[in-house]
Amino acid sequence: MDILSVENIRKSFRNNFSFGKYEVLHDVSFFAGEGEILGFLGPNGAGKTTIIKIIMGLIKPDSGSVRILGGPVSDRETKRVIGFLPENPFFYPHLTLGEFLIFCAKMSGMKGKSLGSRIESVIEQVGLAGQKEKRLSGFSKGMTQRAGLAQAVLHDPDLLILDEPFSGLDPLGRKIIRDFLLELKARGKTIFFSSHILSDMEALCDSAYIIREGVIVRHVGLDEVFKMGEGKVEITARGYPLGLDGEIGKFINSEERLGGETFIVVNRQEYVRSVIQHLLNNGADILKVVGVKSTLEEIFVNEIGLQVTESKNGFMGKKKVAERKEKIWQG
Numbered sequence: 001m002d003i004l005s006v007e008n009i010r011k012s013f014r015n016n017f018s019f020g021k022y023e024v025l026h027d028v029s030f031f032a033g034e035g036e037i038l039g040f041l042g043p044n045g046a047g048k049t050t051i052i053k054i055i056m057g058l059i060k061p062d063s064g065s066v067r068i069l070g071g072p073v074s075d076r077e078t079k080r081v082i083g084f085l086p087e088n089p090f091f092y093p094h095l096t097l098g099e100f101l102i103f104c105a106k107m108s109g110m111k112g113k114s115l116g117s118r119i120e121s122v123i124e125q126v127g128l129a130g131q132k133e134k135r136l137s138g139f140s141k142g143m144t145q146r147a148g149l150a151q152a153v154l155h156d157p158d159l160l161i162l163d164e165p166f167s168g169l170d171p172l173g174r175k176i177i178r179d180f181l182l183e184l185k186a187r188g189k190t191i192f193f194s195s196h197i198l199s200d201m202e203a204l205c206d207s208a209y210i211i212r213e214g215v216i217v218r219h220v221g222l223d224e225v226f227k228m229g230e231g232k233v234e235i236t237a238r239g240y241p242l243g244l245d246g247e248i249g250k251f252i253n254s255e256e257r258l259g260g261e262t263f264i265v266v267n268r269q270e271y272v273r274s275v276i277q278h279l280l281n282n283g284a285d286i287l288k289v290v291g292v293k294s295t296l297e298e299i300f301v302n303e304i305g306l307q308v309t310e311s312k313n314g315f316m317g318k319k320k321v322a323e324r325k326e327k328i329w330q331g
């Protein structure tokens, strides 16, 4: 059975300046099975938080349905199996971290002698050891985010719904939380999270849904991402003045220059020798030869960015990916 099933969700909001409504989610469907980590990826305003609020029952969709472990989210029992981290968590500032977590534990019906040690261990798992007596009003953004995660996992839920869990975390914090989420997955927990940080998504997800303007444009398995780059090899050369055209051009997937170096992606392993020979014959120095790993970033940029005419086989060079990504995030 699917742990989370979201089917044919439509949602519109009222227009501020005129009568009428505009639709922000258009027939959104996806599913998450037990022990899966599912990513939700999309630019600002794509509809990620809106769908998460609908899953949590905080706002109602115009149509469509959400089921968690086969039941509606409004069921008391269903609520108990979910842990939730909202997009901009705000907690009672006058409470200490310890008091806050006791409050959350009581809200979800936890009690008993083991509560104290459970709180201690969760505080440690999210990297807040030693901060239990500190007031939340003195927490930094990253610490607040970690406190938010601590309250989400405290009652050991089967399904975690996390809206931008890595936002505000430093690199070490991201690593701690990544490892923690992977540990939860290993224990059979299902995790659904939105993020802008593609590397975190790559490191964690079994698959990711890409959403654009309220429409799911792609569901991509991470094994598929790695396969996309298979067989391609990138050569870094210097001192090579000409473009690779003619006969040798057929072996080339992309060629670009950055800071005096040329990056050449060769289509297949067996062409590498000929390309290197050609480069050497033309006075180039070979700096590096590496196997190419395709990235989720490329797929994302490809899906969200408009037409991609420059790339062959859907593969883009570093510069193109960086340029397009910048454009996407800037809207």
Ligand SMILES: Nc1ncnc2c1ncn2[C@@H]1O[C@H](COP(=O)(O)OP(=O)(O)OP(=O)(O)O)[C@@H](O)[C@H]1O
Residues within 6 Å of the ligand: 013, 014, 024, 042, 043, 044, 045, 046, 047, 048, 049, 050, 051, 087
């Ligand atoms: N309460 C609301 N009233 C009117 N419009 C809203 C409301 N909430 C969201 N929207 C609109 O719905 C669209 C989706 O917003 P949403 O917050 O879901 O995006 P998001 O993908 O989470 O973006 P971000 O990456 O910035 O968090 C946006 O156009 C937003 O303006």
Ligand SMILES: [Mg+2]
Residues within 6 Å of the ligand: 048, 049, 050, 087
């Ligand atoms: Mg959001």
